Structures are given as C-alpha cells and as structure tokens.
Amino acid sequence: MTHFLTGNVIYSFLLVLAGISVSCTGNSVKESGHSKNELPNIVLIFTDDQGYGDLGVFGAQGYQTPHLDQMAREGTQFTNFHVANAVCSASRASILTGCYSNRLGIFGALSHQSEHGLNPNEETIAEIVKPLGYATALFGKWHLGHKDPFLPTRQGFDEFFGLPYSNDMWPYHPERPDFYPPLPLYENVTIIDTLEDQSLLTTWYTEKAVDFIERKKEQPFFLYLAHSMPHVPLFVSDKFKGKSENGLYGDVIMEIDWSVGEVIKALRQNGLEENTLVIFTSDNGPWLSYGTHAGSTGGLKEGKGTSWEGGIRVPTLMKWPGKIPAGKVQDQAAMSIDLLPSIAHVTGATLPEKPIDGKNIWPLIVQEEGAKSPQEAYYIYYNRNELQAMIMGKWKLVFPHRYRSLPEGSTLPSDGSPIAYEMLSLEEMALYDLSEDREERNNVREQYPDVVKEMMALGDLAREDMGDALQGMPGKNLRSAGELSEKGD
Numbered sequence: 001m002t003h004f005l006t007g008n009v010i011y012s013f014l015l016v017l018a019g020i021s022v023s024c025t026g027n028s029v030k031e032s033g034h035s036k037n038e039l040p041n042i043v044l045i046f047t048d049d050q051g052y053g054d055l056g057v058f059g060a061q062g063y064q065t066p067h068l069d070q071m072a073r074e075g076t077q078f079t080n081f082h083v084a085n086a087v088c089s090a091s092r093a094s095i096l097t098g099c100y101s102n103r104l105g106i107f108g109a110l111s112h113q114s115e116h117g118l119n120p121n122e123e124t125i126a127e128i129v130k131p132l133g134y135a136t137a138l139f140g141k142w143h144l145g146h147k148d149p150f151l152p153t154r155q156g157f158d159e160f161f162g163l164p165y166s167n168d169m170w171p172y173h174p175e176r177p178d179f180y181p182p183l184p185l186y187e188n189v190t191i192i193d194t195l196e197d198q199s200l201l202t203t204w205y206t207e208k209a210v211d212f213i214e215r216k217k218e219q220p221f222f223l224y225l226a227h228s229m230p231h232v233p234l235f236v237s238d239k240f241k242g243k244s245e246n247g248l249y250g251d252v253i254m255e256i257d258w259s260v261g262e263v264i265k266a267l268r269q270n271g272l273e274e275n276t277l278v279i280f281t282s283d284n285g286p287w288l289s290y291g292t293h294a295g296s297t298g299g300l301k302e303g304k305g306t307s308w309e310g311g312i313r314v315p316t317l318m319k320w321p322g323k324i325p326a327g328k329v330q331d332q333a334a335m336s337i338d339l340l341p342s343i344a345h346v347t348g349a350t351l352p353e354k355p356i357d358g359k360n361i362w363p364l365i366v367q368e369e370g371a372k373s374p375q376e377a378y379y380i381y382y383n384r385n386e387l388q389a390m391i392m393g394k395w396k397l398v399f400p401h402r403y404r405s406l407p408e409g410s411t412l413p414s415d416g417s418p419i420a421y422e423m424l425s426l427e428e429m430a431l432y433d434l435s436e437d438r439e440e441r442n443n444v445r446e447q448y449p450d451v452v453k454e455m456m457a458l459g460d461l462a463r464e465d466m467g468d469a470l471q472g473m474p475g476k477n478l479r480s481a482g483e484l485s486e487k488g489d
Contacts, residue, residue: 050230
C-alpha cells in the first residue's frame with residue numbers, strides 16, 4: 001500500500017477505482033500496481049457565454065439539443081451550479097486551478113495586449129493528473145495568457161489546438177475594428193494560421209477531440225474541450241446553418257450539441273464510456289447586449305459580467321455510467337472551483353501544493369445519502385477584486401455595488417452588434433432565498449437577520465483572506481499572476 005505525507009498527517013488509502021469515496025478532503029492514493037488504463041478518463045466540455053436556459057433539459061426553445069438531453073438522462077443535471085466569476089479569463093482560471101481567480105491575480109478578459117497570464121507556479125487539472133500517466137489536451141479557447149510562458153503546453157497540456165483568447169478579439173470587432181490584430185490559431189506553441197472565417201472552429205475542435213480519444217485510448221486521458229462558441233461573433237458550419245427555429249444562435253447551440261454527441265460516440269466506440277467522467281458546463285451566462293446573438297438566462301436576473309444569477313449560474317451535466325446516478329437532478333449549490341479537487345479524488349491525484357479554494361464534492365455528484373456541500377459559503381468576485389455577492393446553502397447575499405444592465409425598454413439588436421449597457425447601483429444589501437426565488441426578486445434581509453449576520457461574518461473572513469476593493473481591503477493571501485521577465489521571456 002502506498003503512503004504519502006500531506007502536512008503533518010500520513011494518509012494511507014487503498015483507492016477503489018470505481019469512484020468510491022476514499023477521502024473527505026479530495027485526496028486519495030492510487031494503489032501501486034494498477035495499470036494506467038484502469039484510471040478513469042476525464043472529459044471537461046466548457047462552452048463560452050452559454051446561458052442557463054440554452055439546453056433542452058434547461059428549457060431551451062426554438063432548437064433541439066438531443067445529445068445533451070441524452071447526457072442528462074444518462075447522468076445528473078446540476079441546477080444550482082455556479083462559476084466563480086462571470087467573465088472569460090477569470091472563470092477559466094477558477095475551473096482549471098480550483099481557486100478563486102482573484103486569489104491568483106486573474107481578472108476580466110485578457111487581450112492581445114496582456115503581458116501576464118496564469119502563473120506557471122499554479123497547478124492546473126492537467127498538471128495534477130500528469131504524474132499518474134495521463135495524456136492531456138486542450139482543444140479550443142485558452143484565454144489565460146497568449147505569451148509563450150503562459151500557453152497551455154506550459155501548464156500541463158501535452159497538446160493544444162485553438163485560440164489564445166476570445167474569438168471577438170479580431171479586426172472585425174463591431175466596436176473596436178482597429179484595435180485587434182488578426183486572430184491567431186495555435187497548434188501547441190506555434191501560430192499555424194490567422195482566421196478570416198470561424199465557421200469551422202466547432203468542427204475542428206470536435207475532430208481534434210475525437211482523434212485524441214482514439215489515439216490515447218490505451219492510457220488515461222484528460223480532455224479539455226473549450227468551445228469558442230457561442231461567444232460572439234457567432235459562426236456555424238454549413239451542416240447546421242439555418243437548422244434551428246431560433247436563428248444563428250440556435251444553429252450554433254445545435255452544432256455544440258452535435259459535438260458533444262461525437263465525443264460520447266467516440267468514447268463508446270473505443271470501449272471507454274464506462275470508465276469516463278464527462279462534465280459539460282459554461283464559463284458564464286449570456287452576453288445579453290448582443291440581442292438575438294446571445295443566449296437565454298432561463299428567467300434568471302441579468303447576464304454575463306454581473307454577479308446576479310444570470311451571470312454566474314450555468315447549465316451543468318455530469319455523466320459516468322455506473323458511478324453518477326442516471327436521470328437525476330442535483331439542486332444543492334456547487335461551483336466550478338470544486339471540480340479540480342473532485343477530479344483529484346476520483347483519479348488519486350495529489351492536490352496542488354499551494355492552497356486552493358475548491359473542495360471535493362464527489363458525495364454530492366454521486367448523490368450519497370445525506371451528502372451536503374463541504375463549503376461554508378461561495379464568494380462571487382467581479383471587476384478588480386470586488387466581493388459583490390456570496391452564496392451559503394440556499395441563501396444569496398448581495399452587497400452594494402454597481403453593475404451593468406440593459407436599458408429598460410431597449411430594442412435588442414439582431415445583426416451581431418451590441419447595444420450599450422447602463423450602469424445601475426445596488427444601494428443596500430439584499431438577501432435572497434434561491435430555493436424559492438432564483439430570479440432574485442424578493443429581498444428578505446429584514447426577515448432573516450440571523451442569516452445575514454452569519455453570512456456577513458463569513459464575508460468578513462473572505463475580505464481578510466482575499467480582499468475586497470469595495471471595502472478598500474487588500475487581502476492577506478493573494479498570489480500574483482505570471483508576469484513576463486524583464487528579458488521578455
């Protein structure tokens with residue numbers, strides 16, 4: 001039996017590779033002698049700006065998502081799953097590292113001018129599973145630094161094919177056409193093309209993913225399929241153009257659904273489906289200012305770029321035959337930061353050396369009787385380290401802050417160009433019972449003073465730990481993003 005030292009405590013476990021819980025903290029140990037192909041494969045599918053209401057099982061209208069709906073029938077639908085930050089780079093930093101992005105110094109959406117990225121000293125999901133013999137690949141959008149020291153192949157990925165940042169960061173941006181250079185398409189660390197058209201991106205990513213599965217079927221693998229769509233500008237291949245009743249946006253979602261189907265089919269045809277955890281989710285809610293080129297919040301308040309539910313609650317499905325219950329719904333609160341420690345748990349990977357914020361939610365994922373979230377609370381940061389909201393169980397406390405919203409009565413565009421947001425101010429703290437009011441309409445702060453008091457105390461701990469620009473607090477345990485050296489490395 002293998003032994004290892006974590007802190008001052010020696011853990012000794014026999015890992016049952018069927019995914020049975022062996023550690024409450026997310027740490028587990030692979031028994032020596034197991035062959036590599038007995039370890040579970042991990043497929044993480046991460047879409048861009050896909051709204052909570054943009055899957056059939058989440059209420060989509062005007063188009064069909066049969067493969068995702070089938071995934072829900074064969075797995076579990078998570079109706080209360082959140083991202084830690086409602087914007088691209090920050091959300092991606094959180095899901096890959098298990099940390100709040102503001103702890104890591106990653107804010108907003110990095111651009112072609114950014115001289116920083118995810119610090120190479122941080123450990124990603126790819127880096128924690130590689131020592132176990134996993135093949136790792138990212139096909140799609142990275143957005144955690146486009147300079148060489150910060151590219152995916154420097155962060156644990158054996159292979160990378162895709163875009164270094166968002167697909168609207170190109171010369172055809174509707175508001176800033178002279179700001180961005182040609183959009184680079186990368187293979188590993190090399191720019192192999194610049195794109196004038198993006199209609200084959202979803203197809204290319206899917207083909208790369210299927211090929212990777214076929215090539216690596218004899219060893220465990222971690223496949224991170226990070227679609228550029230449905231982030232604007234919207235593009236779709238000819239095979240789905242005009243197929244939906246909901247215009248171009250519906251076409252794009254139908255093609256993403258097809259992509260999921262192709263990945264699951266490849267797993268099945270290669271005899272891997274029974275030993276693969278597949279996770280599908282989105283990086284944040286829809287970019288509402290783009291009108292018909294944006295998705296649906298499913299009735300949630302606001303969208304991308306806000307800490308309201310429409311910005312941070314995302315459609316999430318998980319599937320692993322025989323391990324994750326089929327046809328079930330999980331409505332307890334969970335967050336993207338919890339995926340890394342949960343993956344560490346089922347693979348036997350050692351958690352990152354640096355402290356992380358996520359916790360193992362495997363008991364929630366498999367719906368063990370009586371399982372509850374191991375998190376006291378989740379913290380929602382936005383802008384430059386503003387603690388704007390927090391979630392504790394069914395409760396959400398929103399702190400006074402400014403946020404963007406569509407002007408009341410505005411006409412939404414249909415041509416792929418955005419309208420301007422207006423800035424609104426939440427003047428007083430608000431408490432919502434998300435189990436009954438996920439639309440955040442009824443402030444019950446006055447009715448539940450003890451809940452407010454408890455959450456405010458936890459919020460103060462978060463401010464001391466990670467800071468809060470709204471309160472002028474810097475935080476004691478922040479880490480820096482990766483910066484280019486003075487030599488330009």
